[in-house]
Amino acid sequence: MREVLLFEPLYQERVWGGRLLQTVLGRPLPPHRPIGESWEVVDRPAEQSKVRSGSLAGLTLREVLERHGAAIMGPAWPPQRPFPILVKWLDCRERLSLQVHPPASVAPALGGEPKTENWFVARAAKGATLIVGLNPGVGRAEFERAIESGLTEGCVRVLPVASGDSILVRSGQVHAIDAGNLILEIQQNSDTTYRVYDWGRTGLDGRPRQLHVAESLSSILWDEPAPEPVRAAPLDATLAECEEFRIRRVVLKAGGRLHFAAGEEPRLLGVISGSLEGSGALEDSGTLLEMGDNALLPYAASLEFTAGEPATILVTDCFGRPPGRRA
Numbered sequence: 001m002r003e004v005l006l007f008e009p010l011y012q013e014r015v016w017g018g019r020l021l022q023t024v025l026g027r028p029l030p031p032h033r034p035i036g037e038s039w040e041v042v043d044r045p046a047e048q049s050k051v052r053s054g055s056l057a058g059l060t061l062r063e064v065l066e067r068h069g070a071a072i073m074g075p076a077w078p079p080q081r082p083f084p085i086l087v088k089w090l091d092c093r094e095r096l097s098l099q100v101h102p103p104a105s106v107a108p109a110l111g112g113e114p115k116t117e118n119w120f121v122a123r124a125a126k127g128a129t130l131i132v133g134l135n136p137g138v139g140r141a142e143f144e145r146a147i148e149s150g151l152t153e154g155c156v157r158v159l160p161v162a163s164g165d166s167i168l169v170r171s172g173q174v175h176a177i178d179a180g181n182l183i184l185e186i187q188q189n190s191d192t193t194y195r196v197y198d199w200g201r202t203g204l205d206g207r208p209r210q211l212h213v214a215e216s217l218s219s220i221l222w223d224e225p226a227p228e229p230v231r232a233a234p235l236d237a238t239l240a241e242c243e244e245f246r247i248r249r250v251v252l253k254a255g256g257r258l259h260f261a262a263g264e265e266p267r268l269l270g271v272i273s274g275s276l277e278g279s280g281a282l283e284d285s286g287t288l289l290e291m292g293d294n295a296l297l298p299y300a301a302s303l304e305f306t307a308g309e310p311a312t313i314l315v316t317d318c319f320g321r322p323p324g325r326r327a
Contacts, residue, residue, distance in 0.1 A: 002071070002262075002302070005051055005054070005056070005064070005072075005297075005298070006294075007040060007049035007061065008052045010039040011035050011038055012036060014035070014036025015203050016036055016093060016095065016096055016179075017034035017091050017092075017093055018036070019091070019093075020091040020093075024292075025291060026291075026292075034093065034204075036091055036092070038089040039087075039088050040087040040089060040294040043086075043189065044086075044191065048060035051064065061083055062082075065081075070299075071299060073299055073320050074320055084244070084245075084319045085187070085188070085189060085244075085268060085316065085319050086190070087186055087187075087268060087270070087294045088184075089182070089185075089292070090183040090184075093179060095179050096178075097201075098174060098175075099174070099216070100173065100174050100193075100219045101113075101114060101116075101171045101193060102194065102215070103219065104171065107171075112190075113189075113191070114188060114190060115190035115192060115193075116188050116242055116244050117186065117188070118240040119166065119184075120165075120272065120314060121161050121165045121232075122164075122182045122183065122272055123163050124161050124162050124163050126180075128178060128179070128180040128181050129161060130175070131178065132159060132174075132175045133156070133175070133224075139222060140217060140220070140222055143155050147197055147213060152197045156176075164312075165229045165232050166239040166247075166249070167228075168239075170242070171219075172221035173220075173221065173227070174220055184270055184272065186247060194212035198211065236249060245317070246316070246318040247316050248317075249312065250313040252307040252311045253307065253310055254308065254309050256311070257305065257307070258304065260297055262300055262302040263300070265318070265320045266298060266299045266319070266320045267315055268314075269289065269316075270294045270313065271292060271294075271312075271313060272312040272313065273291055273312045275288060275289060275307070276308070276311060
């Protein structure tokens, strides 16, 4: 199995969502609904990506891994192991809840999963911000009082952002994406989110959404310093490097090429701008990756792409290795 794998998006209605996936990425969306998330690559019991073209069209990612796990992930990958990364587009028309994901040290006791994630800001409205981490000196007692009084905004670190910025948010960090951001989120395969505060908002059913204050307070790493964003630049750069994955920004001029040798590791390719066409060693030459696409490149495939126009690409790797052996 040596094809580039592209998947059908799974659209998620969210009270804070909008229509940017249609107006910016050109995707047909369900009408008259606030679409906040597009799950691009997912292997979970209740949500499965389906291959959208090629010889494996219609198969779920789980079925592909069970049949072709060695070719996709490498010979040491157990076929029953879930794909370790979840990729989403997020259209944040309104501010998301203030939330936290449990770190690995406490997640099992809470019945959840850790979730370290990276946000790449593909488009930001003027004045857009992100909330990541607590202000210096804010401890558990002060933050708990702020939650009770609805004054959490004075405790959290607010960062101005622009298109092209990127930030790694580790499990245990309080965070929220503010209004006006279109974000490509690359994260651990997890769906555990504890809401600390929801700004007095009601859900799609008109009722207040559930909060998880006790779980949140148990999950926050109080002494963990807030991360700094990697600012936009027209240069190749490593945007994130952690135990779970590495993300690199690759900037190509028209005609620029990307080559990936077979037998190294699986990779994910996210097209932020521009387009890529399969060429050279690509077995199904003619594959076109357009803005917004997120492709899985198998371990066994030798692949080459050419930029038809200036392009910015995110390359995610270092996720196919056994836990504890990321170096």
